[in-house]
Amino acid sequence: MIWKLCSVVAISLMFATAVFAQAQRPDLTGVWGPYRGGRGADPKLAPTPAGAPVLKAPYAKPYEERRAAAAAATQRGEPGPTNGMLCVPYGVPTMMSVAVYPVEFIQTPKQITIISEAFSEVRRVYLDKPPSKIDEVPPGYYGRSTGRWEGDTLVVDTVGIKDTVQYQTMPHSDQMRITERIRLAAPNILHDQITIEDPVVLEKPITYTLAYSRLADYEMVEFVCDNNREFVDANGVVRMRTQGK
């Protein structure tokens, strides 16, 4: 009898715990636009910048030189090509923050799907699957993302980003791992704290927080990059194709 009673209590506790955990989980479903903070805004809700990446010695100098050369070319009015300019997707994590474009979250019990309006990029976060082993994910633009709830925070683990998909044009190794902590900082403010770790390339992890505000009733706009008039000329400079001479 006593065992039966204990079992009932234990099962009830487990159920209550599960219900409580479920109740803590926010519904992230909706469209979210960049939140800038600024005048009149609560500074705790504003995004926090990453600062410059600190690369390990073999990578630091070439990276700095390349960045300086690119900045100088842009200053001259002769920018070089970028993935975005070529209509190549931004991938993870850059797609989470492209200019002023919003992102849409679609939350279900087993999967959260994130769609960026810019370039219509899609990533899927699997909630009921174990984290990926780096060596088992073929490198791509979005890698493989798994997520779990820690209270009210969605923790997303991403590996398998290909070497040409770069954060701030920074090189990375196949050991790069991206961790995101996504939560509602306020009822209509979403935060995505992004941490990039790479034991091969980075001296220390890069961390920054993106902030979004809810765009109620916003309908995502189609974005297919089928009329790209920017091209790279023989000197490697980005030009705009005009119809007149």
Place this chain on the structure above:
Amino acid sequence: MRIRSRVNGWVVVILAIAWVGTLSAHHSFSMFDTGKKVTVKGSVTAFEWTNPHAYIEVDVPQEGGGVKHWSVEMGSPSILMQSGWKFKDLKAGDKITVELNPLRNGDPGGLLIQATLPDGRVLGNGPGRGPAPSTSAAAPTGR
């Protein structure tokens, strides 16, 4: 101070006006001379409501006869909608006045500053949902 000079009939170049674009899209805008403003008046030949950018094509009559054709780059439809544009706002044959930042290399093209439509509305090229550059450190734009 504005220095105006008439160039090629309908084209008015206004120098020394620094204009900093608020929109940010898939490429650097440094190919455009944002220190220069050109105004062209002419007939629309096409209005392309496309990504990554929309375009207005304009035939601009020249003072001595003939026509010079200009291609005007705009933001993307998503960004343009935030500043009041609709995909049917222009059609071939419409008379339009366009202010633009010209291409640095002299080709007849530029980046839209604002357009005066046949119905008198003046529409810009943004501002989108907020000033993009302000969070560029926190929020890489991927440009």
